[in-house]
Each structure stands twice: as C-alpha cells, then as structure tokens.
Amino acid sequence: DGGITQSPKYLFRKEGQNVTLSCEQNLNHDAMYWYRQDPGQGLRLIYYSQIVNDFQKGDIAEGYSVSREKKESFPLTVTSAQKNPTAFYLCASSLTGTGDDGYTFGSGTRLTVV
Amino acid sequence: AQSVTQLDSHVSVSEGTPVLLRCNYSSSYSPSLFWYVQHPNKGLQLLLKYTSAATLVKGINGFEAEFKKSETSFHLTKPSAHMSDAAEYFCVVSLSGNTPLVFGKGTRLSVIA
Numbered sequence: 001d002g003g004i005t006q007s008p009k010y011l012f013r014k015e016g017q018n019v020t021l022s023c024e025q026n027l028n029h030d031a032m033y034w035y036r037q038d039p040g041q042g043l044r045l046i047y048y049s050q051i052v053n054d055f056q057k058g059d060i061a062e063g064y065s066v067s068r069e070k071k072e073s074f075p076l077t078v079t080s081a082q083k084n085p086t087a088f089y090l091c092a093s094s095l096t097g098t099g100d101d102g103y104t105f106g107s108g109t110r111l112t113v114v
Numbered sequence: 115a116q117s118v119t120q121l122d123s124h125v126s127v128s129e130g131t132p133v134l135l136r137c138n139y140s141s142s143y144s145p146s147l148f149w150y151v152q153h154p155n156k157g158l159q160l161l162l163k164y165t166s167a168a169t170l171v172k173g174i175n176g177f178e179a180e181f182k183k184s185e186t187s188f189h190l191t192k193p194s195a196h197m198s199d200a201a202e203y204f205c206v207v208s209l210s211g212n213t214p215l216v217f218g219k220g221t222r223l224s225v226i227a
Contacts, residue, residue: 006157033214034160040123040219041219042204042217042218042219042220043158043204043217046216048214050212058214061121081166088155090157090158092158097212097216098208098212099146099208099214100146100208101163102148102160102163102208102215103158103160103207103215104160105150105159106156106157107156107157108155108156108157110155
C-alpha cells in the first residue's frame with residue numbers, strides 16, 4: 001500500500017543534542033512538508049519542498065534543518081538551537097506543489113526533551 | 115492575504131444529535147477547501163474536499179460540507195453524531211499558485227453519551 005511513514009513514533013532528546021526525524025513516502029508525490037503541532041496552536045509549517053534538491057522555510061524554521069536528496073525522503077533535524085523542541089511533528093506530502101488534491105499525512109513523531 | 119478561521123475552538127454535542135463545525139475563509143482567488151480529522155496522537159485524515167465542482171461535498175463517515183461563496187464559508191455537518199466522531203477537525207484552504215495549504219487552528223469535537 002502507498003503511504004507516508006514517519007519514524008520513530010516516540011523520540012527522546014537530551015538538552016544540546018541534535019535529532020533527526022525520518023519521513024518516507026512511496027506515493028510518488030513531488031512535494032513534502034513538515035509541521036509542528038502544539039496543544040491549542042494547530043499546525044505550524046516548519047519547512048517544505050516542492051521538488052528534489054530544493055526546499056523553503058515555513059513560518060517557524062529557526063532551529064530546524066531539512067534535506068531533500070531523494071524524492072521519497074524528507075528528513076527533519078531538530079538542532080540544539082531550537083529552544084523548545086518538545087512537540088508532535090507531522091510530515092505530509094502532496095502530488096504537486098499546489099496541494100490542490102490535499103495532503104497525505106504520516107502518523108507523526110512525538111519528540112520530548114529530557 | 116489569505117486566511118481560514120474556525121469559529122469554535124470546542125464543540126460539544128450529544129450522541130445522535132447533529133454536528134456543525136464552522137469555517138470561514140478569506141481569499142482573493144477561487145480556493146480549494148478541505149476538512150481533515152485528527153484522532154489523538156494520530157496523523158490527519160482527509161474527510162472531504164471542494165475543488166470548484168458541486169458546492170455540496172460529501173465525505174467519509176457521513177460528513178458533508180457546503181461551499182457558500184457569498185458567505186465565504188465552508189461549514190462541516192453531520193446529521194447524527196457518533197462517539198467515534200470525537201476528534202480534532204481542521205478546515206484547510208489551498209490557493210492558486212505553489213503555496214502550502216493554510217490550516218485553521220482546529221475545532222475539538224466532544225460527543226457525550
């Protein structure tokens with residue numbers, strides 16, 4: 001079955017560490033997105049990529065980095081510069097960069113700083 | 115500028131009664147509109163979408179939404195709520211051009227037995 005896979009489901013990070021969240025899709029979608037979700041704040045866009053080897057900052061990119069070396073993969077690194085990284089992270093993809101057909105979401109990664 | 119406003123942060127209904135979740139948008143273009151549902155600790159699932167065809171859109175699990183251009187609204191309804199409908203619902207707008215979807219802040223639906 002085609003879909004979008006995020007791993008791990010739960011992740012714990014110590015202060016000062018970088019961690020990388022994985023996002024893989026086998027839908028042959030051109031565009032991929034990373035969102036952060038905090039209680040009562042909806043979804044906030046971190047980064048997005050509409051084509052391989054290209055990506056753009058979203059509304060809250062500070063403290064995060066991404067790469068898009070392959071169409072299927074869009075990993076997100078949460079760096080030590082992110083002051084409050086504890087959140088639920090969602091990855092999504094869409095057939096084209098317009099998103100007219102909507103997004104397909106992964107099941108999310110919950111990151112906790114310990 | 116474009117935006118989407120979900121008028122209620124929390125809606126509570128009794129099981130078997132109708133559901134109404136309200137959404138208004140502002141856009142300079144003819145938008146595509148979506149409703150997504152999110153159960154706790156899960157990803158978002160597409161309920162339905164409007165893409166300039168019929169103004170009344172039917173989705174999964176008995177939900178439907180009506181696009182009203184004159185009111186710039188896209189409210190989500192269901193005739194009879196079920197306990198399994200308890201979740202967070204997001205109204206989403208897609209504009210023309212290569213810009214990401216714009217998400218509302220969500221409405222939490224509670225269903226009381």
